[in-house]
Amino acid sequence: MVSVGVIGCGHWGPNHIRVFSQLANSRVVMCADLDEARLKAVKAMYPTLETTTDYHVLLARPDIDAVCIAAPTKYHYQFTKEALAAGKHVLCEKPLAMTAAECVDLGAFAEKCGKTLMVGHVFVFNSAIRWVKEYIDSGELGRIYYAHSERTNLGPFRYDVNAMWDLAPHDVSIFDYLLGGEAVGAAARGLKCLGNKLEDLSFATLDYPDGRLVNVHVSWADPRKVRQITIVGEKKMIVWDDLDALGPVKLYDKHVERTTKFYESYGEFQLLSREGSIMIPKISAQEPLKAQGQYFIDCLEQGRPPLLADARKAASVVRSLDAIQRSMDQMGALVRI
Numbered sequence: 001m002v003s004v005g006v007i008g009c010g011h012w013g014p015n016h017i018r019v020f021s022q023l024a025n026s027r028v029v030m031c032a033d034l035d036e037a038r039l040k041a042v043k044a045m046y047p048t049l050e051t052t053t054d055y056h057v058l059l060a061r062p063d064i065d066a067v068c069i070a071a072p073t074k075y076h077y078q079f080t081k082e083a084l085a086a087g088k089h090v091l092c093e094k095p096l097a098m099t100a101a102e103c104v105d106l107g108a109f110a111e112k113c114g115k116t117l118m119v120g121h122v123f124v125f126n127s128a129i130r131w132v133k134e135y136i137d138s139g140e141l142g143r144i145y146y147a148h149s150e151r152t153n154l155g156p157f158r159y160d161v162n163a164m165w166d167l168a169p170h171d172v173s174i175f176d177y178l179l180g181g182e183a184v185g186a187a188a189r190g191l192k193c194l195g196n197k198l199e200d201l202s203f204a205t206l207d208y209p210d211g212r213l214v215n216v217h218v219s220w221a222d223p224r225k226v227r228q229i230t231i232v233g234e235k236k237m238i239v240w241d242d243l244d245a246l247g248p249v250k251l252y253d254k255h256v257e258r259t260t261k262f263y264e265s266y267g268e269f270q271l272l273s274r275e276g277s278i279m280i281p282k283i284s285a286q287e288p289l290k291a292q293g294q295y296f297i298d299c300l301e302q303g304r305p306p307l308l309a310d311a312r313k314a315a316s317v318v319r320s321l322d323a324i325q326r327s328m329d330q331m332g333a334l335v336r337i
């Protein structure tokens with residue numbers, strides 16, 4: 001049984017408390033938050049849970065094996081380093097840190113301490129995203145031409161990081177996972193429209209190796225909650241919609257053929273669209289946060305590196321986010337990664 005402490009009990013931390021309380025081989029012993037009201041709310045749900053306003057008290061507890069960090073992003077590096085130094089395994093929310101160098105440093109420090117360090121790239125534990133990955137790897141989609149994602153809503157707003165640093169880690173971690181590598185360039189525009197001195201939205205285009213182009217649009221200033229990805233392949237096309245009640249994945253048996261048969265007079269070849277059925281695969285739903293928590297506990301119990309979401313993956317994502325930010329700062333200039 002792995003004993004877990006959770007730092008940060010705001011909007012998201014209680015979900016980690018629930019997950020680690022529900023898993024068969026973990027339990028939550030203590031949680032920390034500066035805000036007494038948040039601790040009171042959590043205590044009302046989990047009466048046996050110990051609480052503290054000083055996370056150092058939690059880190060000093062010898063009976064706590066692992067720490068989950070759900071505090072604001074600006075603290076992720078510091079809290080993760082302190083938790084590792086205190087001899088704890090760490091699951092830290094995304095992004096792991098604000099620079100790739102910090103992610104690399106944390107990875108090396110975790111190795112030195114002999115502790116498991118994992119980042120909460122929760123969508124790589126989403127069963128529909130896993131299904132899409134398997135489908136891409138089977139070759140059935142053919143060469144991927146391009147993909148685009150939309151992650152929008154009205155709020156929630158943050159005051160430590162902009163909408164891009166808050167939301168795009170999800171999409172970048174998904175595309176790194178699906179495309180099996182890291183972006184090599186970024187060009188992006190952002191807009192500060194709500195008066196909070198932070199970008200409230202961004203439109204980012206990422207270059208992945210082999211000419212694959214990916215666009216990521218995030219916003220917390222949008223009328224609709226949207227969680228969608230479209231992937232256009234040479235043989236088929238996929239739309240993932242996390243909020244679609246019919247099922248999260250639609251597989252379009254559509255593609256474009258080049259022919260010289262019918263229109264010789266118009267040039268060398270013509271493009272013909274080929275349209276077949278649209279299939280909704282049956283994908284068993286498992287809560288991604290629970291799957292992520294289980295993977296973390298399994299890795300630390302079995303001494304396995306958490307390859308799906310380790311410090312190296314965290315650094316790749318942060319490198320892309322940093323390039324997107326630098327491009328936004330330069331009004332869309334191409335930034336090579």
Ligand SMILES: NC(=O)c1ccc[n+]([C@@H]2O[C@H](COP(=O)([O-])OP(=O)(O)OC[C@H]3O[C@@H](n4cnc5c(N)ncnc54)[C@H](O)[C@@H]3O)[C@@H](O)[C@H]2O)c1
Pocket residue numbers: 007008009010011012013032033034035038053055069070071072073075093094095120122166
């Ligand atoms: N994976 C996901 O889908 C997902 C969803 C939401 C949030 N998150 C991540 O979770 C983290 C927290 O997000 P949130 O929405 O819960 O934010 P939040 O602002 O609602 O909660 C953060 C909490 O941390 C507490 N805190 C701040 N400083 C602290 C300190 N020194 N010691 C102890 N507690 C402290 C605050 O009092 C607050 O209650 C962020 O990094 C965010 O990116 C991930």
